[in-house]
Amino acid sequence: MAWTMENDRPIYAQLIERIQMQIVSGEYPPGAKLPSVRDLAAIAAVNPNTMQKAFAELERSGLIITQRTNGRNVTEDAELISGIRQKLANEHTADFYDKMKSLGFTKQEALDFLTQSFEGDKDNE
Amino acid sequence: MAWTMENDRPIYAQLIERIQMQIVSGEYPPGAKLPSVRDLAAIAAVNPNTMQKAFAELERSGLIITQRTNGRNVTEDAELISGIRQKLANEHTADFYDKMKSLGFTKQEALDFLTQSFEGDKDNE
Amino acid sequence: MAWTMENDRPIYAQLIERIQMQIVSGEYPPGAKLPSVRDLAAIAAVNPNTMQKAFAELERSGLIITQRTNGRNVTEDAELISGIRQKLANEHTADFYDKMKSLGFTKQEALDFLTQSFEGDKDNE
Amino acid sequence: MAWTMENDRPIYAQLIERIQMQIVSGEYPPGAKLPSVRDLAAIAAVNPNTMQKAFAELERSGLIITQRTNGRNVTEDAELISGIRQKLANEHTADFYDKMKSLGFTKQEALDFLTQSFEGDKDNE
DNA sequence: GTGGTCTAGACCACC
DNA sequence: GTGGTCTAGACCACA
Numbered sequence: 001m002a003w004t005m006e007n008d009r010p011i012y013a014q015l016i017e018r019i020q021m022q023i024v025s026g027e028y029p030p031g032a033k034l035p036s037v038r039d040l041a042a043i044a045a046v047n048p049n050t051m052q053k054a055f056a057e058l059e060r061s062g063l064i065i066t067q068r069t070n071g072r073n074v075t076e077d078a079e080l081i082s083g084i085r086q087k088l089a090n091e092h093t094a095d096f097y098d099k100m101k102s103l104g105f106t107k108q109e110a111l112d113f114l115t116q117s118f119e120g121d122k123d124n125e
Numbered sequence: 126m127a128w129t130m131e132n133d134r135p136i137y138a139q140l141i142e143r144i145q146m147q148i149v150s151g152e153y154p155p156g157a158k159l160p161s162v163r164d165l166a167a168i169a170a171v172n173p174n175t176m177q178k179a180f181a182e183l184e185r186s187g188l189i190i191t192q193r194t195n196g197r198n199v200t201e202d203a204e205l206i207s208g209i210r211q212k213l214a215n216e217h218t219a220d221f222y223d224k225m226k227s228l229g230f231t232k233q234e235a236l237d238f239l240t241q242s243f244e245g246d247k248d249n250e
Numbered sequence: 251m252a253w254t255m256e257n258d259r260p261i262y263a264q265l266i267e268r269i270q271m272q273i274v275s276g277e278y279p280p281g282a283k284l285p286s287v288r289d290l291a292a293i294a295a296v297n298p299n300t301m302q303k304a305f306a307e308l309e310r311s312g313l314i315i316t317q318r319t320n321g322r323n324v325t326e327d328a329e330l331i332s333g334i335r336q337k338l339a340n341e342h343t344a345d346f347y348d349k350m351k352s353l354g355f356t357k358q359e360a361l362d363f364l365t366q367s368f369e370g371d372k373d374n375e
Numbered sequence: 376m377a378w379t380m381e382n383d384r385p386i387y388a389q390l391i392e393r394i395q396m397q398i399v400s401g402e403y404p405p406g407a408k409l410p411s412v413r414d415l416a417a418i419a420a421v422n423p424n425t426m427q428k429a430f431a432e433l434e435r436s437g438l439i440i441t442q443r444t445n446g447r448n449v450t451e452d453a454e455l456i457s458g459i460r461q462k463l464a465n466e467h468t469a470d471f472y473d474k475m476k477s478l479g480f481t482k483q484e485a486l487d488f489l490t491q492s493f494e495g496d497k498d499n500e
Numbered sequence: 501g502t503g504g505t506c507t508a509g510a511c512c513a514c515c
Numbered sequence: 516g517t518g519g520t521c522t523a524g525a526c527c528a529c530a
Contacts, residue, residue: 007316010514025229047515085228092228093238096221103214104150107243113218114239118232135520161502172522177504185310193382194502194529260505275479286517297507302519319514319517339478343488346471353460353467354400357493363468364489368482385529422530505527512520 011046015054023063023074024085034064034072136171140179148188148199149210159189159197261296265304273313273324274335284314284322386421390429398438398449399460409439409447 005011022028034040041051055072058064062080066072075081100110130139147153159165166176180197183189187205191197200206225235255264272278284290291301305322308314312330316322325331350360380386397403409415416426430447433439437455441447450456475485 007318011318012514021227025227049515053514089225089228089230089238090242092221092224093235093242096217097239097242099217100214102146102150103210103217105214107239110218111236111239113214114222114236117215117218117222137520162504163502174505174523175521178520180503191382191503193386193504196502262505271477275477287519288517299508299520300506303505305518316518318519321517335478339475339480339488340492342471342474342478343485343492346467347489347492349467350464352396352400353464355464357489360468361486361489363464364472364482364486367465367468367472387529425530428530502529503527504529505525507525508523510520510522512518514517514519 005046012050012053012057015044015046015051016057019054019058020061020063020084020088024081024088028074030074030078030081031076032074034074036071137175137178137182140169140171140176141182144179144183145186145188145209145213149206149213153199155199155203155206156201157199159199161196262300262303262307265294265296265301266307269304269308270311270313270334270338274331274338278324280324280328280331281326282324284324286321380421387425387428387432390419390421390426391432394429394433395436395438395459395463399456399463403449405449405453405456406451407449409449411446 005014019028028034035043037051037055038048041048044051055064059066059072061084062077063075063084064072065075097107097110100113105113130136144153153159160168162173162176162180166173169176180189180191184191184197186209187202188200188209189197190200222232222235225238230238255261269278278284285293287298287301287305291298294301305314305316309316309322311334312327313325313334314322315325347357347360350363355363380389394403403409410418412423412426412430416423419426430439434441434447436459437452438450438459439447440450472482472485475488480488
């Protein structure tokens with residue numbers, strides 16, 4: 001689990017994406033209690049304010065619920081989570097397909113590239 | 126050819142990507158003479174300096190050759206172009222695959238998403 | 251430390267060379283924090299944009315690391331620095347040798363010229 | 376004899392330097408008749424106007440004499456030539472030494488670099 | 501007319 | 516306050 005930051009995108013945006021991934025992929029299951037902002041900021045080696053900003057955004061999207069005096073939890077709404085998961089998957093797919101098409105590849109070639117990328121990945125299921 | 130700009134990424138970066146696509150996809154074939162900075166800037170409705178910055182980057186990558194006082198040409202090196210095309214395709218594929226894996230999808234599901242995205246696209250071959 | 255500019259070469263190129271020298275010669279040691287673009291621009295009496303351009307180039311070569319919103323530092327990679335130092339020395343030497351050879355001087359004569367130039371330089375060690 | 380042009384310096388300046396070298400090194404001895412501008416331009420694959428500009432400069436420095444109806448000749452003044460040769464050599468040497476000093480090398484190290492560059496050059500005398 | 505450079509000044513996101 | 520981007524407008528060398 002690389003915890004490195006890219007240098008050309010806002011840190012808070014990278015944090016949002018990463019935490020969102022962790023929730024949506026089930027690493028933080030619905031209802032799970034999240035570590036404190038301070039702890040997460042320490043782990044990620046970022047300014048707590050930056051982590052706070054990321055959380056605010058995640059709360060806006062409904063993925064995270066703040067219990068006023070009791071930290072933050074992942075939403076219990078499993079449908080919301082899986083909806084976002086689908087939405088992200090669709091976006092990424094469309095994005096990928098668009099780019100390959102712009103590069104002048106056919107749909108078959110796009111599939112081939114993808115199939116090919118499975119080899120060389122020992123984690124594949 | 127949509128000539129619209131997103132507003133969350135630097136304009137010059139979008140210009141780079143777009144021109145790179147045009148070269149790599151063969152719209153500007155190897156050796157082709159490119160329009161002048163001023164002209165392209167006018168077409169894209171950006172400041173000539175911004176277009177210049179994009180071109181500087183493209184030249185650094187070797188895709189474009191500048192002839193002092195005589196405009197710019199696409200490189201004659203067709204291998205370089207196709208190499209970059211491959212490289213971009215690999216990057217996009219790896220990127221897509223990584224994201225889908227992070228979302229907890231299997232390789233088969235990733236393939237399904239991609240296949241599904243073909244429908245609804247009337248341009249598919 | 252003369253802070254004067256030649257006028258037959260782009261200012262930004264001279265800035266690059268000068269800062270590169272300062273890093274490579276150890277004046278700015280590995281990891282050192284650099285003054286802000288605005289400050290350096292003021293010191294050198296150039297437009298901040300010009301200084302920015304110089305820095306962008308230095309970052310591309312890996313000598314400088316930019317920390318978003320927190321200034322720039324010299325790379326920690328001392329090997330990279332010394333590698334560039336060697337590379338520059340080799341280039342200058344080859345360049346000098348080539349020129350002397352083109353002028354029809356033998357290697358011994360080139361050495362003599364160099365030895366001779368030491369006299370009249372009181373800083374020599 | 377590479378006849379290639381760099382891309383970041385004026386062509387005419389490169390022509391001047393090259394022809395000057397050829398005269399000063401004795402390739403075109405004092406009094407020798409030079410090829411026509413048209414021929415030289417063809418050889419160098421540059422616009423005749425550009426070659427003309429180079430010649431104008433060389434004439435200003437006295438290295439070349441134009442015989443109104445009879446082409447151009449290298450000056451007969453051997454002292455002028457050898458003077459320029461010395462001057463160039465001194466300039467290049469000072470330049471080299473300065474750069475090595477800026478890089479933090481001692482005079483002995485500069486000598487070492489130069490000596491070392493002899494090896495690997497089979498043309499050395 | 502071409503590319504290259506530079507300035508002055510502005511605005512923005514980020515921390 | 517920091518770096519990053521963009522614009523408008525200017526000037527220059529070159530061919």
